[in-house]
Amino acid sequence: MADEEAPEQGELAITRTGDRLRLAREAVGLSLADVATRTRITQRHLEAIEKSEFSGLPGRTYVTGFARAYARAVDLPEAEIGAAIRRELEEDAYGSRPLYEAYEPTDPARLPTARLAWTLVIVALLLGSAYGIWRFLSVEPDEALIAAQNQAADNSEAPATAPGTAPAPKAAAPGQAVPADAPVVLTGLSEVWIGFDDATGKTENWRTLDAGETYEVPAAYVQQFTLRTSIPQALKVTVGGRDIGAVGPADTLVKNISLKPADLVARADGAGAAQTIPPVATKR
Numbered sequence: 470m471a472d473e474e475a476p477e478q479g480e481l482a483i484t485r486t487g488d489r490l491r492l493a494r495e496a497v498g499l500s501l502a503d504v505a506t507r508t509r510i511t512q513r514h515l516e517a518i519e520k521s522e523f524s525g526l527p528g529r530t531y532v533t534g535f536a537r538a539y540a541r542a543v544d545l546p547e548a549e550i551g552a553a554i555r556r557e558l559e560e561d562a563y564g565s566r567p568l569y570e571a572y573e574p575t576d577p578a579r580l581p582t583a584r585l586a587w588t589l590v591i592v593a594l595l596l597g598s599a600y601g602i603w604r605f606l607s608v609e610p611d612e613a614l615i616a617a618q619n620q621a622a623d624n625s626e627a628p629a630t631a632p633g634t635a636p637a638p639k640a641a642a643p644g645q646a647v648p649a650d651a652p653v654v655l656t657g658l659s660e661v662w663i664g665f666d667d668a669t670g671k672t673e674n675w676r677t678l679d680a681g682e683t684y685e686v687p688a689a690y691v692q693q694f695t696l697r698t699s700i701p702q703a704l705k706v707t708v709g710g711r712d713i714g715a716v717g718p719a720d721t722l723v724k725n726i727s728l729k730p731a732d733l734v735a736r737a738d739g740a741g742a743a744q745t746i747p748p749v750a751t752k753r
Contacts, residue, residue: 486536486553487521491545494519508538521557529558651709651730653686655696661703665694666724672697678704686728688753697724706733713737 494504501519505512518536526532528529533551540550655663657678664672673694678684698704701717708730714737717723727733 485521486550486557487519488538489553490536490543490545490550491519493540493545497543499543504539504542506533507542510535512539523558523561529555532558542748589669646731647709647734647737649730651686651727653691653730653733654683654707655686656683656705656707657681657703658705659700659703661698661700663704664697665690666697670724691730694728695724696726696728697722707734711737 488594494501496528497548501512501515504510504515514526514535516534517523518539523532526535533554536554537547537551540547577727657680659680660677662675663684664675666672674690676684696706696716698716699722700720701715701723702719704716706716711734713733716726716736727736
């Protein structure tokens with residue numbers, strides 16, 4: 470008779486959700502340390518759940534979360550385990566405890582999912598790429614790039630003409646022929662960015678001129694490159710000492726400006742002719 474009642478007493482002994490979790494853990498051959506590794510919940514909290522000693526655990530919301538994570542680790546239905554834990558908490562009048570208390574680990578259910586993490590990474594990469602493209606297409610390049618280009622140019626070209634180091638060449642009169650090798654000098658009226666483009670339109674060199682700084686364009690640049698700038702009104706261009714006037718409308722990106730002396734003089738003469746009003750013949 471006693472033998473027949475033993476299983477029944479054993480079944481009655483397993484009345485708490487913690488016992489069910491422990492038996493499921495032992496059935497799959499896991500230790501508490503294994504479950505702690507899988508769930509990232511401290512081993513002492515898992516042990517308290519198995520013993521249904523909820524008073525030693527954080528707030529009720531976290532107790533339910535821990536139990537659900539434990540259930541997932543041992544292949545038990547987490548929703549059912551969560552509901553059972555909530556019932557036991559109500560039976561133990563555990564609801565009077567504060568809803569928030571500090572604890573060591575984070576409930577795994579509250580960690581960002583892998584999909585969300587990858588989405589954030591992709592969005593960050595797209596924003597970074599968009600910023601890079603915008604910088605590449607900007608009129609003025611990055612200051613560090615300008616400095617590197619200027620350094621390379623200074624190492625391979627004749628140094629820029631410093632103000633006052635040599636007498637200014639005698640300016641050619643309008644309409645007067647200018648030698649093909651006449652010096653082409655760029656002067657910054659205020660800080661201005663300039664670039665030199667090759668035949669394909671690719672900018673090979675950049676530099677910034679400060680106010681009053683002059684730069685004599687190397688002969689090789691005169692023949693092979695064209696000028697571009699984003700602030701035409703801040704740049705003075707002279708050829709053989711003659712000021713050719715503005716190279717474009719104010720605050721406008723201009724490019725493909727030929728640096729050959731003859732072309733610059735023709736540009737200056739054309740601008741002057743466009744502003745000349747022919748005399749009106751008088752009657753006698």
